[in-house]
């Protein structure tokens with residue numbers, strides 16, 4: 438009798454039915470706006486962009502190459518967003534370990550490794566995304582350093598104090614924030630840095646606006662308020678070192694995206710909620726004390 442060795446990594450059962458739905462959502466996701474942008478240079482993101490549009494680079498809308506330039510410009514702005522997140526991780530050495538909680542297809546992880554030379558561990562609920570990220574890492578010859586796995590970010594297989602830095606890039610709206618900050622606080626070394634870039638509803642508006650409800654329905658997520666982020670961090674030894682309102686910096690991305698053939702239908706909700714002040718795009722960097 439011969440024994441067979443499975444090469445398929447163990448995929449844990451979802452912790453909740455909701456997490457099962459989210460795993461399915463990302464396993465089925467294949468929007469051209471994400472794949473076409475990633476194809477520009479092989480960094481695949483599932484987050485949005487920041488910074489001014491380079492109109493000189495875009496050129497004339499009548500140009501036959503315009504759509505290609507538009508895709509490259511949207512991608513440049515998305516990578517600029519990830520660069521800003523990495524800027525806030527502080528001094529990271531080659532021997533350090535970083536954690537990307539909700540890593541998607543792994544674009545930010547590759548950028549982190551290219552910048553710091555360190556090990557980067559990613560977790561996602563989607564087996565398809567983890568495979569995609571690991572395949573990209575293999576293609577780049579960095580699979581020893583950049584690794585994705587299917588895992589709940591609220592229960593990560595890392596030792597207490599193991600990480601020098603950790604982040605959520607548009608992935609915190611799928612979980613309870615107290616549970617999330619407790620888990621980051623656990624895996625981070627004292628003196629380590631946590632960074633999130635997220636969309637959050639603005640307590641000054643009162644309650645989530647109709648646009649925020651529309652975004653929640655579109656992505657099956659549950660956007661938190663800015664207040665909830667700060668409270669969950671404060672309760673878990675994460676002390677904000679920077680809170681940056683990126684709303685004015687992300688609007689040009691959305692206004693440009695709304696003119697492209699790759700629109701998905703959610704552009705109006707982002708543009709209107711950023712404009713009416715009910716929704717904000719923020720970066721929060723916090724020290725683990």
Ligand SMILES: C[S@@+](CC[C@H](N)C(=O)[O-])C[C@H]1O[C@@H](n2cnc3c(N)ncnc32)[C@H](O)[C@@H]1O
Nearest residue numbers: 482483484539540541561562589590606608611
């Ligand atoms: C919008 S994507 C962001 C991906 C990535 N951070 C990026 O910037 O490209 C959201 C990600 O969060 C992940 N996610 C949601 N809930 C999660 C959970 N409980 N544990 C691990 N990952 C989760 C999804 O699997 C998906 O990869």
Ligand SMILES: CC(C)=CCC/C(C)=C/COP(=O)(O)OP(=O)(O)O
Nearest residue numbers: 468470482483484607635636656701
């Ligand atoms: C800021 C907020 C509220 C984000 C919600 C999480 C989310 C789905 C981010 C973008 O993913 P994506 O890149 O797959 O989306 P799209 O297809 O719209 O580009």
Ligand SMILES: [Mg+2]
Nearest residue numbers: 470471483484
């Ligand atoms: Mg996208």
